[in-house]
Amino acid sequence: MAETKGYDLTGKGGIQAWSSLPEGTKLTLLNGAVGEIIANPHDGGWVLIKFQEHPHDPSKVGQEEYVFFNEVQTAAG
Amino acid sequence: MVTILRARGDRSIRSFIDYERGTISRELYVHPDIFEQEMEQIFQRCWLFLGHESQIPNPGDFIVSRMGTEEVIVVRDRKDKQIRAFLNSCRHRGMKVCRYDQGNNLVFTCPFHAWTYDTAGKLVGVGYGNHPEAYGDTRPGDQWGLAQVAQFKNFHGSLWATWDPKAPSFEDYLGPFTASLRHCLQSSDGEDGGLEMFTPFQRHRLPTNWKVPGFTSVTDGTHAAMTHRSAAAAGLHEDRGQGKAKPGTPFPREMYAIGDHNLGHGGQCTFYNQPGVPDYTDEWFEPGVDDYFRETAGRKAQLYANRVLAPHGWGGGHFAIFPCVMVDSWRIRWYHPHETGMVERWTLCGVDKNAPKHVKNAVRHYVQRYNGPTGFFESDDMENWNYVYPASRGVRARKLDYFFANGLGHGKYDDRLPGVVVNGAYTEEAQRARFSRWLAFMEAKSWDDLYPVNTSKNHRIW
Structure with a gap:
């Protein structure tokens, strides 16, 4: 079983970590939604995720959406 | 009436062009108000x-x-x-x-x-x-x-756009030059859209008005003999001065300078008087390149066995698409105005996308000799264009007119290109056509005044 790696998105190192997050990384957003990164433009601001869980809007599960870095609570992959 | 301010007082733009004498005021090249109006009236509307x-x-x-x-x-x-x-x-x-x-x-x-x-x-x-x-x-x-x-x-691989939803279709905009552009975008064997462009491509920023290269110099038949004399002496053509190129079997054709005063396009022109293509003439220095082009020319001859070649490209000469694009076979050069006295010239050079590597390399080396920072021909041109602007914009110099009367009054219509004026190969018919269309754009309120071209309106100058 593959070991889950947590990413520290805080501080100076967090900016670099965010820009380099690989596809497949699981993000938990501040609103409780969970999604998996399907593309990272490496612009330092955004990643494209596909929602796996969404506590406030279940219709978003399976949909793709760009997520800004300050909307994210944790990243693990 | 369209007027500009401050340039020799308030005058109509039309008054800066002397129809009878075939002259154009230098103010049209150096005045900022004219430039601003061109951006709105021409570059917001044209393809x-x-x-x-x-x-x-x-x-x-x-x-x-x-x-x-x-x-x-x-x-x-x-x-x-x-x-x-x-x-x-x-x-x-x-x-x-x-x-x-x-x-x-x-x-x-x-x-x-x-x-x-x-x-x-x-x-x-x-x-x-x-x-x-x-x-x-x-x-x-x-x-x-x-x-x-x-x-x-997307016209056979070339990409075009307009900001104006009322502009006519691209094909209608090109009019009788549609076949010529299609021909120029073919590979050497006649396949439509058969080119790829070398990247990155060349850009030069020039301290001159966009119309100096874009209007005055595009398809200027009389400049090459003097301007490019030294480059020819240096042996920069395909055969690198080896004298390899030999005249082929004469192919019945006539060469002219032409101008479409309704649409603004024009340039060199070759009317071919029979179907088929001229015999291929060996001209390349690099080994094996002539073998490739001789073979593709043979395939093109089969394709055109019962068709007459378009009058431009692949030996037929180049032409300009209004307002600022110069098209030749496998080569497109165009001009981006930045301000009244600053323009960028971009040059895309292509090659058959299915050509073998040694052919692509030879063509790339040729276009670098021709265009590049270490090239000659285009540098010759740019030296002229650079000096035209400062020598034309002074308070004394701008009061003079440019001479565009070469061949004025000698042009004729020809059924082979309906609506286009055909004139001697070394005349300035194409330049006059550009200014005919330029004036129409500068005076028009919208595309409703520009297309379909209403020849009953007096918006043509020549």
């Missing part, structure tokens, strides 16, 4: 060349091109693979959303406030878009995507 599809073959590929003084992003969408063009200006505060000449992107992220657009131009994110203390129900929607050109056309 403009953006680039070639071979520059962006993959989903997400983009180039930054220009339309007049403004940058546009030309991008192949990741989802539907279609090519679109957008103004390079964030809808939020106007920042450039792309600061690279070319590349491959997932999104275009504005570095100012992180408004972010996908490769179809759609706004897909704004910084703090989901923040509870930010936008809420004022979050911008789909109408805040990047500003897209009004019309876009």
Whole structure:
């Protein structure tokens, strides 16, 4: 079983970590939604995720959406 | 009446052109008010060349091109693979959303406030878009995507756009020159859209008005003998001065300078008087290159066995598409105005996309000799253009007129290109046609006044 790696998105190192997050990384957003990164433009601001869980809007599960870095609570992959 | 201010007082633009003498006031090249009006009346309305599809073959590929003084992003969408063009200006505060000449992107992220657009131009994110203390129900929607050109056309691999939704179709805009552009974009064996362009391509910024190269010098038959004499002596042609090229079997044809005074296009012209193609003539220095082109020329001869060649390209000569594109076989050069006295010249050089590597290399080396920083021919031209502007814009010099009367009154219409004036090969018929159309644009209120061309209106000068 593959070991889950947590990413520290805080501080100076967090900016670099965010820009380099690989596809497949699981993000938990501040609103409780969970999604998996399907593309990272490496612009330092955004990643494209596909929602796996969404506590406030279940219709978003399976949909793709760009997520800004300050909307994210944790990243693990 | 269209008027400009401060340039020798208030005058109609028409009055700066002397129909009888065949002269054009230098004010039209040096006055900022004229330039500003050109950007609005011409560059916002005309079909403009953006680039070639071979520059962006993959989903997400983009180039930054220009339309007049403004940058546009030309991008192949990741989802539907279609090519679109957008103004390079964030809808939020106007920042450039792309600061690279070319590349491959997932999104275009504005570095100012992180408004972010996908490769179809759609706004897909704004910084703090989901923040509870930010936008809420004022979050911008789909109408805040990047500003897209009004019309876009992929014509046999060449990419064109206009900001004006009322502009005619691209084919109608080209009129009788449609077949010539198609021919110039064929590979040497006659396959439609058979070219790919060398990248990165060459750009030169020149301190001169855009019309100096774009109007005065495009398809200028009389300049080469003197301007390029030294380059010819240096042996920079395909055969590198070996004297290899020998005249082939004469092919019945007639060569002219032509101008479409209704649409503004024109240039050199070769009317072929029988179907088929002229015999291939060996001309390349590099081994094996003539073998390739002789073979493709043979295939083209079969293709054209019962067809007459278009009058431009592949030995027929080059022509200009109004307002600022010069087209030759496998080569497109165009001019981007920046300000009254500053223009950028971009040159795309192509080669058969199916050619073997040694042929592509030989052609690339040739175009570098021709165009590049270490090349000669284009540098010769640019030296002239650089000095024309400062020598024309002084308070004394600008009171003079430019002479465009070479061949004035000797042109004739020819059924082989309906509506186009045909004149001697070394006349300035094409230049006069550009100014005929230029004046029509500068006086027109909209495309309703410009197309279909109403010849009963007195908007032509020649």
